[in-house]
Amino acid sequence: MSDKHFLPHIARMQGYVPGEQPQDSELIKLNTNENPYPPSPRVLERIRDACDGNLRRYPDAGAHNVRCRLGELFGVAAEQTLIGNGSDELLNIAVRCFVGPGDKVVYPWPTYSYYDKLVHMQDGRIVKIDFAADFTLPTDLPIEDARLTCIANPNSPSGTLTPVSVIATLAQRTRGILIVDEAYVDFTEGGCAHLIHQHPNVFVVRTMSKSFSLAGMRLGFGFAHADLVAGMWKVKDHYNINTLSLVAAAAALDDIATMQANAKRIRQTRDHLTRQLETLGFSVWDSAANFVLARIAAPAASWLYEELKQRRILVRYFDQPRLHDCLRISVGTEVETTALIEALAELLD
Numbered sequence: 001m002s003d004k005h006f007l008p009h010i011a012r013m014q015g016y017v018p019g020e021q022p023q024d025s026e027l028i029k030l031n032t033n034e035n036p037y038p039p040s041p042r043v044l045e046r047i048r049d050a051c052d053g054n055l056r057r058y059p060d061a062g063a064h065n066v067r068c069r070l071g072e073l074f075g076v077a078a079e080q081t082l083i084g085n086g087s088d089e090l091l092n093i094a095v096r097c098f099v100g101p102g103d104k105v106v107y108p109w110p111t112y113s114y115y116d117k118l119v120h121m122q123d124g125r126i127v128k129i130d131f132a133a134d135f136t137l138p139t140d141l142p143i144e145d146a147r148l149t150c151i152a153n154p155n156s157p158s159g160t161l162t163p164v165s166v167i168a169t170l171a172q173r174t175r176g177i178l179i180v181d182e183a184y185v186d187f188t189e190g191g192c193a194h195l196i197h198q199h200p201n202v203f204v205v206r207t208m209s210k211s212f213s214l215a216g217m218r219l220g221f222g223f224a225h226a227d228l229v230a231g232m233w234k235v236k237d238h239y240n241i242n243t244l245s246l247v248a249a250a251a252a253l254d255d256i257a258t259m260q261a262n263a264k265r266i267r268q269t270r271d272h273l274t275r276q277l278e279t280l281g282f283s284v285w286d287s288a289a290n291f292v293l294a295r296i297a298a299p300a301a302s303w304l305y306e307e308l309k310q311r312r313i314l315v316r317y318f319d320q321p322r323l324h325d326c327l328r329i330s331v332g333t334e335v336e337t338t339a340l341i342e343a344l345a346e347l348l349d
């Protein structure tokens with residue numbers, strides 16, 4: 001393939017490699033932080049009902065139903081909400097709105113590496129500030145001339161949580177835009193949605209992929225000052241969410257209790273998994289998410305990853321300096337977790 005037609009900064013791009021999605025249903029899949037439990041039964045019912053002649057029509061570009069429900073649930077106005085085709089699309093919209101060639105985008109590292117791709121697409125300048133060893137927020141933040149600062153909270157791949165009070169102070173001191181990516185917030189307490197009322201530069205992004213068990217429907221939502229939402233609205237594709245996804249989102253939001261029950265169960269399994277991993281000799285960062293990051297000096301994490309894969313258990317390995325001796329393991333069902341621990345015990349024996 002010839003690069004000559006591409007803009008130079010696009011030709012230089014590496015692209016983002018998502019976690020593997022093998023089509024093998026026997027696999028114990030603990031690599032992309034999907035929810036092991038099904039979504040609210042209402043979701044399937046309402047999707048079935050919506051599969052009718054109305055599919056010939058375009059979806060509601062304003063996502064009215066979903067935005068009203070979000071407003072009620074989170075104490076924000078519909079004008080302060082934005083629905084995305086996954087939270088990835090919302091991050092994409094924000095970066096296209098706020099970052100031009102050479103502009104500084106700052107994030108603590110290691111974190112969600114999709115941010116790299118988004119900044120590269122705009123030919124922006126990435127400034128990665130290393131997290132401390134315990135994954136507390138680097139004290140050099142904020143960076144004075146950053147156009148955009150991104151904090152995943154809880155962070156991936158560490159699972160660690162920065163307290164809301166620390167994020168609030170950062171929002172106060174940040175002059176550019178601050179994105180708080182709360183993909184995993186339902187697995188912990190709190191969240192930063194309320195910060196949008198005091199801080200017109202804060203964009204809080206959430207997803208239905210993890211806690212709501214709807215990764216396949218591609219649904220994210222964002223909260224910000226109405227002016228910020230209005231500006232980003234101009235950039236989003238008008239029909240960005242398909243009709244069935246809108247139906248699924250509204251149904252899932254009408255049954256928050258199912259999401260919360262699943263999240264509670266996952267937290268219990270996570271704490272159990274953490275203790276078992278520690279017994280096996282791993283050190284595990286305190287996780288506020290539906291996965292854990294586990295480090296081991298020997299044997300090599302890359303070897304463990306391969307051996308687990310042989311045994312049809314898929315976890316995530318990152319070939320990066322800070323993470324080369326770590327595995328990121330999603331919290332599955334109790335049965336899946338037991339199978340993982342048994343396989344690891346055998347490999348470490």
Ligand SMILES: *Cc1c(COP(=O)(O)O)cnc(C)c1O
Pocket residue numbers: 085086087088089112152155156181183206207208209215218219220
């Ligand atoms: C999974 C994840 C996302 C993307 O979620 P989608 O809504 O499925 O696009 C965003 N940020 C972080 C930190 C994630 O882990």
